[in-house]
Amino acid sequence: MASAFRFEESDGKIGLLTFDIPGQKVNTFSEAVLGELAEQVSQLEQRTDLKGLFLQSGKPGQFIAGADLGELGALVDESCEQVAKRIAIGHELFDRVSRLPFPTVALIDGNCMGGGTELVLAFDYRIASNSPKTKIALPEVKVGLIPGWGGTQRLPRLIGVQHAIDMICSGDPLTAEKATTLGLVFDAVPFDEMFNEAQRLIEQNSDNWEQDRKLREQPLGLSEDQLNFAFLVAEGYLKGKTKGHYPAPLAALKALREGINLTLEEGLAVEREVALGVIGSPVSANLIGVFFKTNYLSSNPGADLRDVQARDIERVGVLGAGIMGAGIATAHARVGIPTALVEVDNERLNAGLKSAAAVVESRIKIGRATQQDLAQTLGLLSGSLSHQAFADNDVVIEAIVENESVKTEVYGQLAGVLRDDAILASNTSTISITRLAKSAPNPERFAGMHFFSPVDRMPLVEIVRGEQTSDETIATLVQLARRIRKTPIVVNDCAGFLVNRLLMPYMAEAILMLTEGASMDAIDRAATRFGMPLGPISLHDNVGIDTICFAGRVMLDAYQDRTVACPLLDEMVEHRRCGKKTGLGFYSYKGKKGKAVDDPDFLPILDRYRTDEREFTDEEITDRLFLPMLLEAVRALEDGIAAEPTHVDMSLILGVGFPPFRGGILSWCDTEGAGAIIDRADTYVALGKRFEATDALRKMASQGERFFPNINPARK
Ligand code: NAD
Numbered sequence: 001m002a003s004a005f006r007f008e009e010s011d012g013k014i015g016l017l018t019f020d021i022p023g024q025k026v027n028t029f030s031e032a033v034l035g036e037l038a039e040q041v042s043q044l045e046q047r048t049d050l051k052g053l054f055l056q057s058g059k060p061g062q063f064i065a066g067a068d069l070g071e072l073g074a075l076v077d078e079s080c081e082q083v084a085k086r087i088a089i090g091h092e093l094f095d096r097v098s099r100l101p102f103p104t105v106a107l108i109d110g111n112c113m114g115g116g117t118e119l120v121l122a123f124d125y126r127i128a129s130n131s132p133k134t135k136i137a138l139p140e141v142k143v144g145l146i147p148g149w150g151g152t153q154r155l156p157r158l159i160g161v162q163h164a165i166d167m168i169c170s171g172d173p174l175t176a177e178k179a180t181t182l183g184l185v186f187d188a189v190p191f192d193e194m195f196n197e198a199q200r201l202i203e204q205n206s207d208n209w210e211q212d213r214k215l216r217e218q219p220l221g222l223s224e225d226q227l228n229f230a231f232l233v234a235e236g237y238l239k240g241k242t243k244g245h246y247p248a249p250l251a252a253l254k255a256l257r258e259g260i261n262l263t264l265e266e267g268l269a270v271e272r273e274v275a276l277g278v279i280g281s282p283v284s285a286n287l288i289g290v291f292f293k294t295n296y297l298s299s300n301p302g303a304d305l306r307d308v309q310a311r312d313i314e315r316v317g318v319l320g321a322g323i324m325g326a327g328i329a330t331a332h333a334r335v336g337i338p339t340a341l342v343e344v345d346n347e348r349l350n351a352g353l354k355s356a357a358a359v360v361e362s363r364i365k366i367g368r369a370t371q372q373d374l375a376q377t378l379g380l381l382s383g384s385l386s387h388q389a390f391a392d393n394d395v396v397i398e399a400i401v402e403n404e405s406v407k408t409e410v411y412g413q414l415a416g417v418l419r420d421d422a423i424l425a426s427n428t429s430t431i432s433i434t435r436l437a438k439s440a441p442n443p444e445r446f447a448g449m450h451f452f453s454p455v456d457r458m459p460l461v462e463i464v465r466g467e468q469t470s471d472e473t474i475a476t477l478v479q480l481a482r483r484i485r486k487t488p489i490v491v492n493d494c495a496g497f498l499v500n501r502l503l504m505p506y507m508a509e510a511i512l513m514l515t516e517g518a519s520m521d522a523i524d525r526a527a528t529r530f531g532m533p534l535g536p537i538s539l540h541d542n543v544g545i546d547t548i549c550f551a552g553r554v555m556l557d558a559y560q561d562r563t564v565a566c567p568l569l570d571e572m573v574e575h576r577r578c579g580k581k582t583g584l585g586f587y588s589y590k591g592k593k594g595k596a597v598d599d600p601d602f603l604p605i606l607d608r609y610r611t612d613e614r615e616f617t618d619e620e621i622t623d624r625l626f627l628p629m630l631l632e633a634v635r636a637l638e639d640g641i642a643a644e645p646t647h648v649d650m651s652l653i654l655g656v657g658f659p660p661f662r663g664g665i666l667s668w669c670d671t672e673g674a675g676a677i678i679d680r681a682d683t684y685v686a687l688g689k690r691f692e693a694t695d696a697l698r699k700m701a702s703q704g705e706r707f708f709p710n711i712n713p714a715r716k
Contacts, residue, residue: 301489318399526621572586
């Protein structure tokens with residue numbers, strides 16, 4: 001097999017080591033590659049005649065992508081000794097690199113990530129190319145790990161504690177320019193000048209490179225006050241941000257704090273010990289799984305569209321400027337697509353345009369957009385009260401009230417206006433696309449394009465295929481969704497499609513428990529402890545009780561054997577308690593800044609639907625919320641609504657913020673074990689069929705199978 005490393009030597013006794021794994025797009029450190037590097041290092045250790053060594057990547061614009069995540073994720077099934085061995089391999093090897101008998105320079109061009117950054121930290125000097133593609137990061141915490149090959153100890157000794165904490169605990173990348181400012185690289189220069197620059201660096205430091213090395217092996221010598229100042233704030237911030245669900249950033253912080261005042265050797269021992277606590281953990285395996293699933297979606301959105309040509313889209317229309325319509329129109333205008341927004345009256349149209357401006361303004365506040373972006377977005381959004389505004393549109397997205405007869409009536413009106421080849425897509429949350437298609441101008445050019453609230457933050461778009469939807473329509477909407485920087489997932493038609501079919505049982509169970517005596521607070525707290533960004537009661541208020549009520553009726557019609565009716569919600573709508581948008585829902589939002597506060601007027605309404613006053617444990621609330629969701633996910637997969645388990649897991653993560661550290665709802669089942677899940681569901685089965693496990697799931701449990709036999713869905 002061809003080697004991953006190539007060694008050459010210049011006349012001036014400079015060694016050049018090129019890392020270039022044959023047949024791979026990026027360089028990664030698998031165990032085999034580390035073995036090859038170790039062989040190279042063994043030879044280099046004998047070369048006392050060399051004046052220096054340069055390391056470069058043989059892949060233009062791609063330096064080193066880091067450790068092989070597939071191998072790291074698989075460590076979840078290994079013993080503690082195996083994990084320790086894996087950590088030690090990198091540690092010992094990079095340590096040997098740091099002791100080579102000549103000065104070393106890494107020439108970084110392109111992405112330098114994780115283990116790649118840890119390797120270059122073991123070099124004496126680093127030079128970066130000033131290409132915008134050059135990004136240097138230690139992103140381990142994003143997949144539940146810590147930099148465990150020396151990163152937590154070598155980085156603070158190079159750039160100082162505060163910057164090291166920022167870089168390691170956020171996992172965010174540095175540009176070449178920023179890396180230079182922090183002293184992580186000596187300089188950022190054009191690619192062609194890197195070699196000469198490295199040579200100059202070696203010459204300039206011919207007398208002091210060994211001394212510099214020794215200095216970086218010393219303790220940092222920070223006082224207790226300095227340590228407290230640096231770490232207490234970071235710890236408080238990270239605890240708030242991770243809410244006990246993501247241990248890696250705090251583990252990294254611990255390794256930094258406990259290691260930096262020791263010698264490098266002792267610090268590295270601390271790092272190894274701390275790394276053992278997170279590497280190979282279920283949280284890390286799940287986060288690595290989400291990383292692979294995300295990559296998988298970019299080539300497999302849930303439909304095989306490789307031979308289908310998507311149509312070019314120049315103009316888009318959006319009907320309805322409510323919560324969703326305004327957000328959808330803004331998402332298109334923000335990426336430069338001229339978008340027509342149509343409403344029934346000026347007041348609602350202006351409110352929609354105002355909320356479009358608010359989306360960009362909020363991004364300006366956090367430095368992610370400029371006044372120019374705002375002007376450009378608003379310039380591309382045209383408001384109208386007439387359907388004629390859609391006459392030249394390639395795609396029109398309908399986002400009016402969730403009411404089938406209103407929607408179908410409007411489709412009839414649009415038939416005379418839309419271009420013959422225009423695609424009409426509905427943002428309906430629940431209504432059958434196949435049924436709606438019967439009233440659409442052309443059922444082949446009709447599909448669901450289901451966004452999630454708030455549109456500017458939720459990345460998912462469910463593309464729903466009706467019985468007659470053409471492949472071209474699906475491919476075009478998939479491409480359009482990607483263009484507006486969303487992640488499309490193609491699903492087949494059924495009531496609720498994929499996400500709401502799974503979310504609605506969870507929402508309804510929350511209301512049922514409320515009427516049985518659980519407090520709103522206890523229900524929401526159990527859900528957020530599980531890792532949901534928002535509890536189901538607050539989510540009702542955010543989405544809109546009227547919208548959920550209508551969706552609930554659709555679900556009840558379609559899945560009568562297992563759907564819970566919620567008459568309490570109907571009465572809330574009668575009282576105009578539609579949630580945040582009317583200022584009243586389960587909570588009141590009429591106070592300062594629209595914050596949720598308890599509303600005594602709600603209690604008499606709730607009391608009319610109370611069936612019990614009993615206490616609930618956290619565990620019971622969690623089971624009752626998530627088991628029906630999981631069992632419905634299994635049914636939806638068996639019904640072919642989603643193509644594969646990956647699409648189920650990612651739909652909930654991207655659409656409703658299901659906790660990524662659990663890997664998704666089906667990964668949660670894998671983590672708990674299908675057998676254990678079924679045992680728990682069986683204890684609730686007297687409550688209704690929604691707690692009944694399917695035969696296929698029982699079979700899967702009895703055979704010890706999993707939804708994800710491999711952490712990377714691309715490797716089936
Ligand atoms: P909304 O009540 O905030 O907005 C609906 C808007 O449609 C209103 O402004 C109304 O004036 C307008 N409208 C009604 N009839 C119209 C017509 N004939 N022509 C033009 N405009 C008309 O509702 P929403 O929450 O934005 O929901 C819209 C659609 O999106 C629904 O189908 C809903 O199920 C779906 N949806 C909602 C959410 C959510 O979280 N709210 C999420 C996903 C999908």
